[in-house]
Amino acid sequence: MEISQERTHGRRAITESDDFVTFIPYAALSPYHLWIFPKAHVACFSAQPLETLAELATTLRTILGKVDGMLGNPAFNLVLRSLGPEEKEAGHFHWYISIVPRINKRAGFELGTGMYVNPSLPESCADALRSLRAPIARSKRSRRTLRLLASLTGWRAGRRQWMSVFAAAVASFIRF
Numbered sequence: 001m002e003i004s005q006e007r008t009h010g011r012r013a014i015t016e017s018d019d020f021v022t023f024i025p026y027a028a029l030s031p032y033h034l035w036i037f038p039k040a041h042v043a044c045f046s047a048q049p050l051e052t053l054a055e056l057a058t059t060l061r062t063i064l065g066k067v068d069g070m071l072g073n074p075a076f077n078l079v080l081r082s083l084g085p086e087e088k089e090a091g092h093f094h095w096y097i098s099i100v101p102r103i104n105k106r107a108g109f110e111l112g113t114g115m116y117v118n119p120s121l122p123e124s125c126a127d128a129l130r131s132l133r134a135p136i137a138r139s140k141r142s143r144r145t146l147r148l149l150a151s152l153t154g155w156r157a158g159r160r161q162w163m164s165v166f167a168a169a170v171a172s173f174i175r176f
Helices: 003-009 050-071 108-113 122-131 140-154 162-173
Strands: 013-016 020-023 034-038 076-081 096-101
Touching (some): 013 050, 013 122
Antiparallel strands (some): 013 020, 034 096, 076 096
């Protein structure tokens, strides 16, 4: 899958800005599982141009508001998938953020096989999120998640310092 295909096809895209695109992957793990990708190919988050981080924070705020408004304050996982700074020149990887609302229960099939069953169509979920006017994420869980991201500034200094860049962007541009 290429970002250009998602942007051209558009059925699974939710938001698009100058530097980022948000969409639901074709093989989403669960309903409303979404990805935020930078448009420019960057393997390591720390190599992302600093001037784009305000836009990333705005995208996160919009998407978390939509998820909160659509699903009624669900538990979710927010994962930053990135190579480390020593691998920032790698051409085979593109960093991204994955947001996985925890609205399905794992049952026998998932527990027994390790495979997930997603009863929804990604296009339907994307259409629902796209059509929802983004409320500002104001639930306690959303605020806690954003504060947690902001608190990561001291997390594993050294090889993981790029996390502090991400946390600083969230703390600076998302205010509650």
